Amino acid sequence: MPDGILGNPGNLVEPDQVHKACYTDDDIFEQELDKIFHKSWIYIGHETQVPKVGDYWTTWVGRERMILCRGEDGVHVLYNRCPHRGAMLCQGLNGNAGKTFRCPYHAWTYNLDGSLFRIPVEEGYDGTAFDPKDPRFSMKPAEQMGIYRGFVFAKLSEGGPDLDTWLGRGARAAFDDICNRSPEGEVEIVQNCFRVIQHSNWKIFLENQLDALHPSITHHSTGEAAAEMQKVYKQRTGEDPPIGYQFLADFTLPYEKWDSLSTYGHPYGHTVLGGYMGLRPRDPITVSHEEALTKAYGAERMDEILSTNVHHVLVYPCLSVQPPLQQLRAVRPLAADKTLTEIWHFRLKGAPEGIYERSLAYYYHVNSPSTMVNADDLQNFNACHEGLRLGGGGDWVSFHRNAGQDPVENGVTTSVTGMSEQPMRNMFAAWKEYMSAGS
């Protein structure tokens, strides 16, 4: 490692390669939490996750534990900490708090917006600095909260761009695309969160989401098994196999197909991978979806909405959204070598049930704990992290494919080919900017 390289993380990132310490070094990881995860907007959850007053879900932002909850006045994002003696207030993943959060230790209770409601024994505070109106004796809300089309974000620091500006055109498109596909313009979350632990750095997951070269190699076995079963299914039943098989059989697409896609690098590291799946076949479900959208928005707008074909929108550093399949994966880094993903899917309000079933099939095959797809991704992530941890084999990670060849216009980089390593370069450009700020 070059002298003093860790003192200036910016030196770890070159235009076409990055130093392995970005992934494996514990001190770099702590800096990432401070400079990226506590300084940028982080996806918390969806408004419909907490439909009733008192409902809550807990999650992570950087090294903090946060609560998403619904009060009488809407949703709040609060630090999961009792200001009395510091106990975590919500221990479980989700639940309903009733009218107040009550600390299990000394029964300090808080309103659903975090403000102190009461303490059980009020004597003993005369002449002390304790003041029930002082915010430091209330649950602390996230420094900033923003909601875009029902998707709730928080930021654990003051200042910087507001949520809309920070998302920008590139990342807003994820939420616009998923919501616009509903004739009511809204989505509703399905109350099921699959959580998967990866023994690898969080950035390896993000890079993979935009990596159009890996599917036909990593998922070759699953793609072939699915393609074989499509034939078997047809032979034995005389019927067309369910669409789930096609989701997997797509992994057998040749390189040329993947190369024909485009990726787009937006500011703040947000990156988009174009769609490759034929999600607009002439089946009765799609046709009835078209009819519902035409009724709501008119034929021209319907066509515009359903012609939008993106596969992943990566909202850097915390979220990967698949709008046409109505699902997302939130990324929670737990350690340099440990990452939690929280995986959710959505119903399009007012859309035909078959559209939901399509989403459910993808959720099952790709995102459930029995997935035959991520099984091989996780294997690669672990192998990458293990390899990067080693000392002697080399220090740098190569992102040379099409480096310097991708055209930039109005701050947006468009890849020359689908398999360009542009997404990785775009994310690391943002990483460098975050990590160099204030140092």
Next chain:
Amino acid sequence: MARDKKDKKAKKPKAKAKNHRANRRANGLDTQRAVEQFLYNQAEILDERRWDDWLGLFTKDGKYWMPPREDQETGEGMPNIFYEDLFLMDMRVRRVEHPYAHSQKPKNKMSHVIGNVVIESEDRKTGDVVARSKFHVVEFRNDNQRYFAGKYRHHLKKTKDGYKIRLQRVDIVSAEGPFDYVLQYWL
């Protein structure tokens, strides 16, 4: 040979044996034993990765189902950890045995122990059975050991070839926890 001798011996008190069998049947012990043997056999098939035998355990419309929550009452139209018919199971077998299934290099090994077998109901006419049981599974792969525990609920159809699974419901106690790497195939 030894068995033949034993059988001949056993034949002598004929009436007594018949009564004994009738009592066992009345007490459901034959069913109990048959279901236990079925479950042990299924566990062994899985531990030994005998995939054709595995697929043969199910009826044509049989399903293997692992819900993500214990209070979930159906697998249809709901998110599931597993919800597979014979076609999906066949696909999983093809994938697991594919030479490019990277996460099966090395392969995982499993060891099942089944117990607490309870016959919940037995249809007098058809002989079909609903049975509950508990399982403990150790899985080993690539120097790591994982542990699973939970309960099965088998809906078994009685056929001339023995029991076949119409529906196997699997509730693991850790269903709602985070999954440390994924389940390659059934537990």
